[in-house]
Amino acid sequence: MLEPVEQKESGSARVAESLAMAIHEHRLSPGMKLSEDEVGEIYGVSRTVVRAALQQLAHDHLVELKRNRGAFVAQPSIKEAREVFEARALLEPRTARSAAERATPEDIEILQNHIDEEHAALDAGDTGRALHLSGMFHVEIARIADQTTIADFIAQLVSRSSLIIALYWQRRTALCESHAHDALLKALARHDGAAAEELMKHHLLDLLTSLDLRDQPSVPKSLKEALI
Amino acid sequence: MLEPVEQKESGSARVAESLAMAIHEHRLSPGMKLSEDEVGEIYGVSRTVVRAALQQLAHDHLVELKRNRGAFVAQPSIKEAREVFEARALLEPRTARSAAERATPEDIEILQNHIDEEHAALDAGDTGRALHLSGMFHVEIARIADQTTIADFIAQLVSRSSLIIALYWQRRTALCESHAHDALLKALARHDGAAAEELMKHHLLDLLTSLDLRDQPSVPKSLKEALI
DNA sequence: GTCCACAATATTGTATACAATTATAGCGCA
DNA sequence: TGCGCTATAATTGTATACAATATTGTGGAC
Structure with missing residues (x-):
């Protein structure tokens, strides 16, 4: 059992990766709102995992989280x-x-x-x-x-x-x-x-x-x- | 209404900050396990917000998340x-x-x-x-x-x-x-x-x-x- | 017609409940 | 006694439910 352990990536990682790719490829434009319900429905996961993904992206400055208002694709100044x-x-x-x-x-x-x-x-x-x-x-x-x-x-x-x-x-x-x-x-x-x-x-x-x-x-x- | 809006920091931000401070001040040692239940009870919040805090700290490489095993204070190689x-x-x-x-x-x-x-x-x-x-x-x-x-x-x-x-x-x-x-x-x-x-x-x-x-x-x- | 107040709606923030996975302890067997 | 298996317990992963906040729509006063 000395294989490289391959962490089967969690749902939030998958969603975050997909959203990041969409941003990299300019399919998601700066300022666009990323509603938790909507994203969750698209990927077939609950808001819990969507929130985790959005928080990860926020930490990378790819999305901006506005308290009680939601997540938006970042618009760097x-x-x-x-x-x-x-x-x-x-x-x-x-x-x-x-x-x-x-x-x-x-x-x-x-x-x-x-x-x-x-x-x-x-x-x-x-x-x-x-x-x-x-x-x-x-x-x-x-x-x-x-x-x-x-x-x-x-x-x-x-x-x-x-x-x-x-x-x-x-x-x-x-x-x-x-x-x-x-x-x-x-x-x-x-x-x-x-x-x-x-x-x-x-x-x-x-x-x-x-x-x-x-x-x-x-x-x-x-x-x-x-x-x- | 042109005040600087002062984002009242969310619960997870408060927990993350406190944990980070504890790590900075060496009150939490590398390798120590951070159980979600335990941390949540200490701060009087649910596991939901603890998880958000731990994910943030993981992104900063202050804690390591092991899938299905929990969060541990990071041990940099x-x-x-x-x-x-x-x-x-x-x-x-x-x-x-x-x-x-x-x-x-x-x-x-x-x-x-x-x-x-x-x-x-x-x-x-x-x-x-x-x-x-x-x-x-x-x-x-x-x-x-x-x-x-x-x-x-x-x-x-x-x-x-x-x-x-x-x-x-x-x-x-x-x-x-x-x-x-x-x-x-x-x-x-x-x-x-x-x-x-x-x-x-x-x-x-x-x-x-x-x-x-x-x-x-x-x-x-x-x-x-x-x-x- | 415009502006403001208030109600209705929608969305996020948090807590809880359940499912899946892992760790642990007990037991049997060599 | 030591090893391995199984059943139990504990912990995390995810989904759902409820509470708090913001947005939107409506009605009325000026």
Whole structure:
């Protein structure tokens, strides 16, 4: 009985994961209300487990809980958007350097797959999924660096970045990301830590400057179809 | 009706805060079981709110939830201990620099009060409270830097550091911290960002090297008296 | 026609009840 | 005596019921 114990994930974890995915892929828009009854009915669980899921998402700043008013998909402010990218700027470049020093051929292959899937999703017109995969690329790098704690932080920041992009992305800059990821992958593959750190730093700056952090946003929409 | 709305904190928030404080002050030891019934009876609330509190603490890595087995005060591994301090090393020095550039006289006064309280707690022999205040000093610096997101991360890392100290602190090094905090405060007061960054960096290194991260620990104990 | 007060409705916050899983103790057997 | 099995007890996972709060709709006064 020495198997890895595989914690069969609880109902709330499943609901939280599904809602998070929907937010990452922009099927749930910032500001949308997540009624406990409604969500519970969709997933066929009671409000108890929905509440647990919503609390978990609230802790990740993906939803905002307003007392006696309910849960809403978070709408990061401009200040919060800047803060998220400041935090990423502190964490990710150095982590990319560590990843470059440790990356195995298997790691490189996994990252290459991520990029390929991302391109495929883009070609299929599924920009939501492409965005999600693009974020996963960053998280995977932290995992390669063997820094679980930092990886958790980056995962949260990437999630929040997804909401920030939903709110502040200016459409004119197209899909410049992919190439940045390609260059990063190459630096990782040749264990060039300095280059990886520098590339990541500029990649994050590019991302930040591609946002329009001047005016204020909004726009909810309907719920059930977004979750199917 | 433009008052700041003061969200009267929910029951679970109160329980979580109290439990977190008990952990910070080392009144709850790593590995101790937190039975839902028992905790609920202590605070006079139902298991529903206890569960919410425990989930929140689990998300901060202060307690570990084992499926169908209950909640336990977390026992960070040696690897996790190193990771926590690596993350702090990435976040805190730069944040201290920002804080030095922004600190107002009021901020300095608040920090000075923290230090004074910390010394008072030490003189009163309340090392648990002293340790908690020592951690709050770090969080306060992030708040001064006006980086809420990073401050949240640092708060979590400081919490986890408290558990790490409970497990791996080697008693022979006494209370070297206080002076480091004094020096930091002086750098902040004269807006010397470079010095603040350097001092924080070395302070964290000192902290890390004062730990014994070689062998493995344990030891639970009773619960109710720890919470009064 | 607009605004305010109050009632009706809906939603969340909490407690309790039941089901599922795990831990424990007792018993039989080698 | 020691090991393993079973039955019991204890604890957590989930669902439901009730209480508290916020939102919405209605009616009336100005």
